[in-house]
Amino acid sequence: MSLRHPIARARGLGSAKEGTHHWWLQRLTAIALALLSPWFVITAVCLLSADYATVRSTLAQPLNATLMLTFVLSLFWHAKLGLQVVVEDYIHTRWLEVTLQVTIMFACALASLASLIAVARIAIAS
Structure with a gap:
């Protein structure tokens, strides 16, 4: 039991000024x-019955390649941010929280990099 007032314990422990940015x-x-998902769904549905050459030529168009890259980056960045919040809120064992945060960061970075390379190869090679 502490004789210190709760305000005295909390003083100096203000916000990290990171929550609003996140x-x-x-x-x-x-x-x-929300803006890119309809484009992605329509494009994917239109390419369902298409052959490989058609899919490559569609993704090789500059507008489609740019939209796909933007979609992929936004998707993995949003996933990383959301998973980070879930881990911070529900994992209370410090070593497990740090391990999960690092794993999520590396997994999202690796997946986004692989996606960017794949789209770039399709856009440049065609």
Whole structure:
């Protein structure tokens, strides 16, 4: 039991000034995904019965390649931000939290890099 007042314990432990930035990034990536998802779904549905050459030529168009790259980056960034919040809120064992945060960061970076390379190869090679 402590004789210190709760205000005295909390003083100097103000916000890290990071929460608002994280919140805004999550909202901006959500808006980007909301705008890009209809394009992605329509493109994917139109290419369902297409052959390999048609898919490559469609993704090789500059507008489609740019939209695909933007979609992929927004998707993985949004996923990283969301998973980070889930881990921070529900994992209370410090070593497990750090391990999961690092794993999520590397997994999202690796997946986004692989996606960017794949789209770039399709756009450049065609």
